[in-house]
Amino acid sequence: MRYTSAAIEALIEEFAKLPGIGRKTAQRLAMHILHEQPGEVGKLAKALMDVKERVISCSICQNVTDQGDDPCSICRGSNRDKSVICVVESPTDVLAFEKTAQYRGLYHVLHGVISPLDGIGPDDIRIKELLARLSPEDDVKVMEVIMALSPTVEGETTVLYISRLLKPLGVEVTKIARGIPVGAELEFIDEATLSRALEGRSVL
Amino acid sequence: MRYTSAAIEALIEEFAKLPGIGRKTAQRLAMHILHEQPGEVGKLAKALMDVKERVISCSICQNVTDQGDDPCSICRGSNRDKSVICVVESPTDVLAFEKTAQYRGLYHVLHGVISPLDGIGPDDIRIKELLARLSPEDDVKVMEVIMALSPTVEGETTVLYISRLLKPLGVEVTKIARGIPVGAELEFIDEATLSRALEGRSVL
Numbered sequence: 001m002r003y004t005s006a007a008i009e010a011l012i013e014e015f016a017k018l019p020g021i022g023r024k025t026a027q028r029l030a031m032h033i034l035h036e037q038p039g040e041v042g043k044l045a046k047a048l049m050d051v052k053e054r055v056i057s058c059s060i061c062q063n064v065t066d067q068g069d070d071p072c073s074i075c076r077g078s079n080r081d082k083s084v085i086c087v088v089e090s091p092t093d094v095l096a097f098e099k100t101a102q103y104r105g106l107y108h109v110l111h112g113v114i115s116p117l118d119g120i121g122p123d124d125i126r127i128k129e130l131l132a133r134l135s136p137e138d139d140v141k142v143m144e145v146i147m148a149l150s151p152t153v154e155g156e157t158t159v160l161y162i163s164r165l166l167k168p169l170g171v172e173v174t175k176i177a178r179g180i181p182v183g184a185e186l187e188f189i190d191e192a193t194l195s196r197a198l199e200g201r202s203v204l
Numbered sequence: 205m206r207y208t209s210a211a212i213e214a215l216i217e218e219f220a221k222l223p224g225i226g227r228k229t230a231q232r233l234a235m236h237i238l239h240e241q242p243g244e245v246g247k248l249a250k251a252l253m254d255v256k257e258r259v260i261s262c263s264i265c266q267n268v269t270d271q272g273d274d275p276c277s278i279c280r281g282s283n284r285d286k287s288v289i290c291v292v293e294s295p296t297d298v299l300a301f302e303k304t305a306q307y308r309g310l311y312h313v314l315h316g317v318i319s320p321l322d323g324i325g326p327d328d329i330r331i332k333e334l335l336a337r338l339s340p341e342d343d344v345k346v347m348e349v350i351m352a353l354s355p356t357v358e359g360e361t362t363v364l365y366i367s368r369l370l371k372p373l374g375v376e377v378t379k380i381a382r383g384i385p386v387g388a389e390l391e392f393i394d395e396a397t398l399s400r401a402l403e404g405r406s407v408l
Contacts, residue, residue: 003295004276005268007258011251017244019236020229030255031296032223034268038256040221045249047215051234052242054211064209064238072208091207092235 008034060133062109062126064091074098074107081105082140087130087162088148089113089155097148105146108133113149113158122161130162134169147175151196212238264337266313266330268295278302278311285309286344291334291366292352293317293359301352309350312337317353317362326365334366338373351379355400 002009008030015026033041058065058072065072074080074094084105088094094107112125134142145166149155163173178196180189189197206213212234219230237245262269262276269276278284278298288309292298298311316329338346349370353359367377382400384393393401 003268003299004262004273004278005255005259005270005295006273007251007254007270008268008295011255014248014251017248018233020232025224027296027299028224029222031294033252033255034259036256041252041256044218044221045252047211047218048237048245048249048252050211051209051215051237052240052245055209055238058208064207064212066209066211069210074208090235091209091212092231095207095231 057109057111057126061085061107062111062129063094063107064109079104083143084146085130085133085142085144086146086148089150093148105144108145110149110158113152113154114161115154115157125158127162127165131165131169134166134171142171144172144174147173149175151178261313261315261330265289265311266315266333267298267311268313283308287347288350289334289337289346289348290350290352293354297352309348312349314353314362317356317358318365319358319361329362331366331369335369335373338370338375346375348376348378351377353379355382 003012011030011033012023012026015021015029016023018026021029054067055064056067056070057063058070058075060071060075063072063074081104085108086097086103086105087108087110088097089110089112091109094109097103097107108126108130110125110127110130112120114120114122114125130145134145145162147159147162149159159175163175166173177200178193179200180186180193180197186194207216215234215237216227216230219225219233220227222230225233258271259268260271260274261267262274262279264275264279267276267278285308289312290301290307290309291312291314292301293314293316295313298313301307301311312330312334314329314331314334316324318324318326318329334349338349349366351363351366353363363379367379370377381404382397383404384390384397384401390398
């Protein structure tokens with residue numbers, strides 16, 4: 001069953017293409033747009049186009065940045081430790097690390113992980129851009145590369161692949177600890193996590 | 205904490221203004237847009253503007269329709285019983301009735317209900333447009349007006365208000381039945397609904 005307006009139906013169809021938005025939610029959003037101020041809707045439409053037209057990858061860390069703002073604000077940061085690079089899968093992961101306010105090094109965003117089943121090989125993600133950052137000619141030598149990918153099969157494969165490439169370059173490669181999340185109850189932790197936590201135990 | 209792209213932040217902010225969409229969902233949607241084809245994003249942006257620019261109210265039933273498509277497809281329908289008008293609150297309610305494939309009359313969309321607490325009086329919803337449809341000069345006389353508003357205080361107030369206006373015009377005013385929803389278990393029905401179901405009992 002369809003609305004008596006083709007324009008509303010078209011908008012519902014477009015909304016329903018977004019991830020996690022079904023037909024019912026799309027209808028509610030379209031009704032909201034219908035009653036919203038034209039200026040507000042214009043701002044949403046412009047923001048959509050702006051993201052496609054203005055967002056580029058930082059030429060250093062491959063994180064998202066805007067045209068005319070390259071290298072990105074993190075790579076330009078004067079209070080950043082340029083001898084450490086944290087390798088993550090997506091721009092959202094950078095956000096997660098920045099929230100901790102603990103890490104003061106740089107990042108490298110791969111924009112994906114190696115996943116042969118999905119047809120994503122090493123050349124489809126930003127690995128060669130990472131290698132380019134480790135050339136010994138740079139004024140600040142990179143001492144450590146921290147691998148911070150998700151603990152999935154694809155993530156672990158990517159960690160292994162990259163660490164094999166980096167080790168011959170004389171750079172220390174580490175990976176973030178797997179273990180019990182803070183605040184979790186031991187009895188509800190799965191066996192794989194518990195095994196990793198045991199393996200990674202530290203001396204008090 | 206913010207993304208290193210102002211354009212992405214702006215889009216997240218706009219998405220988060222939509223109903224039921226928080227910052228996390230807005231981030232996920234923005235990342236989806238970032239990786240989407242420019243053409244697809246353009247279609248969404250265009251659909252948004254189209255709804256603001258092209259959608260109008262049908263001059264008869266006040267339901268949504270497009271410019272150049274007035275009266276709407278339901279009001280124009282040749283297989284519609286033009287002697288019955290079903291009064292609903294919103295275009296989405298029309299959709300719900302059309303889904304039943306039972307009702308073949310016309311609609312009247314009020315675009316709201318009387319709600320003094322929210323500052324919505326009788327003149328703020330499309331009541332006078334409903335009265336205009338009941339003038340005796342029309343070639344097809346309206347015999348029945350079915351009130352199909354939500355069973356809230358505001359809905360019931362609106363039903364009462366409109367029925368008092370319509371009765372002197374010699375038109376039959378009815379309202380849809382309140383009772384047990386199909387498929388519901390009696391023990392889980394609230395008392396108010398059960399009382400209404402008792403009141404509205406019918407002879408077998």
